[in-house]
Amino acid sequence: MRLVFAGTPEVALPALDALIASDRHEVVAVVTRPDAPAGRGRRLVASPVAQRAEEAGIEVLKPARPRDEDFQARLREIAPDCCPVVAYGALLPKSALDIPAHGWVNLHFSLLPAWRGAAPVQHAVLAGDEVTGASTFRIEEGLDSGPVYGVLTEEVRATDTSGDLLTRLAFAGAGLLAATMDGIEDGTLQAVPQPAEGVTLAPKIEVEDAKIDWSAPALRVDRVVRGCAPAPGAWTLFRGERLKVMSVALMPDRTDLELAPGGIAATKKAVFVGTGSHPVQLQWVQPQGKKPMAAADWARGVRIEAGERLGG
Numbered sequence: 001m002r003l004v005f006a007g008t009p010e011v012a013l014p015a016l017d018a019l020i021a022s023d024r025h026e027v028v029a030v031v032t033r034p035d036a037p038a039g040r041g042r043r044l045v046a047s048p049v050a051q052r053a054e055e056a057g058i059e060v061l062k063p064a065r066p067r068d069e070d071f072q073a074r075l076r077e078i079a080p081d082c083c084p085v086v087a088y089g090a091l092l093p094k095s096a097l098d099i100p101a102h103g104w105v106n107l108h109f110s111l112l113p114a115w116r117g118a119a120p121v122q123h124a125v126l127a128g129d130e131v132t133g134a135s136t137f138r139i140e141e142g143l144d145s146g147p148v149y150g151v152l153t154e155e156v157r158a159t160d161t162s163g164d165l166l167t168r169l170a171f172a173g174a175g176l177l178a179a180t181m182d183g184i185e186d187g188t189l190q191a192v193p194q195p196a197e198g199v200t201l202a203p204k205i206e207v208e209d210a211k212i213d214w215s216a217p218a219l220r221v222d223r224v225v226r227g228c229a230p231a232p233g234a235w236t237l238f239r240g241e242r243l244k245v246m247s248v249a250l251m252p253d254r255t256d257l258e259l260a261p262g263g264i265a266a267t268k269k270a271v272f273v274g275t276g277s278h279p280v281q282l283q284w285v286q287p288q289g290k291k292p293m294a295a296a297d298w299a300r301g302v303r304i305e306a307g308e309r310l311g312g
Helices: 010-021 047-057 069-078 120-126 163-185 218-227 294-303
Strands: 002-007 026-031 035-040 044-045 059-061 083-086 104-108 131-138 149-155 233-237 241-248 264-266 271-273 282-285
Touching: 002 010, 002 047, 002 069, 010 047, 010 163, 010 282, 026 047, 026 069, 026 282, 026 294, 047 059, 059 069, 059 271, 083 163, 104 163, 120 131, 120 163, 120 218, 131 163, 218 241, 264 294, 271 294, 282 294
Parallel strands: 002 026, 002 083, 026 059, 083 104
Antiparallel strands: 035 044, 104 131, 131 149, 233 241, 241 282, 264 271, 271 282
């Protein structure tokens, strides 16, 4: 098939690479978000997908909005058979959805209908899911509600951050998306409507959602830290300033430490913080305006005083 791939961030690259390498299909163009400011100089930088496509000599389309008539006219000229999508980042109007004969097929990083929305991997970690996965489905006007072509499953490991899990799903999902294109092309794959039961939503995780509540159980604190890593990053307050908490360790056996929620106990080699259940050990933190550092190094530098606590 003639494919127009839609995607923007780095997580879309494994799927784009898999489709470029396919001997059954041709990626004739990519659709991506417009160049965005990045770095200290805030210079406009092309998306990772745009950069990869340019390296491969593939036409790049960067509409401000997918409903723009100039973009849709060019898409009709290209006449794709199908438009595979991974993390494009913009809503597609029906007028664009109707252009390719086989529609737009999205690789979504959850087992639909669970975790429909912008942040499925983060919500899977936050919820403590033991298994998640990826699904390919035909996009319709509803939120991730279209019929499903295929799925794969992936174990959520006890120490997974959202970044760890998303990386594994991106590479495994690339194969699923390529296989879905094959099945659509040869007519062996039919999309199946999603069940009405089991729908959960996964809206974008905002910075305020990543604030640690030290009165919550230690297991919840750990999930927030892992679920919000690498972005937006779990955080707390210390002496009125934000302290990013990059990793913690559960310490259920430390019954000797009696710490109130947010209370700090620091030794030369370790820093412990009280929660609503048992303490956790801070492993890596990032003070405001500084680089990440081991929690013990941070504690020595700030010279924690008796009675001080995290969370304000």
